Amino acid sequence: MAVKARIFVTYKESVFDPQGQTITDAVQSLGHPEVKKVNVGKFFDVLLDSTTTDVAETINEISEQLLVNFNLETYRYELLEEG
């Protein structure tokens, strides 16, 4: 069975998000003062075979080994679909 999981990676609350701040400024300059704040993040859509493996374990392992910089970032994931 195939499962699709989406891993969201964001800066920790305590870490400054320079790209988000730049985009906030740009959006306001473009005539949208109603936009108060923009934060930027990445996501990874992972398609995996759940018959031979534990999905949560795989997601956590690849996040920790490869996808997330724990000095600056944090992550969460959700399952999108199974089939």
Add this chain to the structure above:
Amino acid sequence: MAVKARIFVTYKESVFDPQGQTITDAVQSLGHPEVKKVNVGKFFDVLLDSTTTDVAETINEISEQLLVNFNLETYRYELLEEG
């Protein structure tokens, strides 16, 4: 009233995602053959004041003006919370 919207930006289906391919290869090399495919995307969390503006219009405008490269990318958004 403040509304938080999350705008998801991904490559179009027809566009090759080199970062996703590289990550797929790396994850498989790290001992996860159960991972079949990884795709990468960005998201923007936008906090905006909905009392003076139409939320959908603002989201579409800033996506088109700034956040999305329509040659390569496509976007969708969802409202996360209101309060």
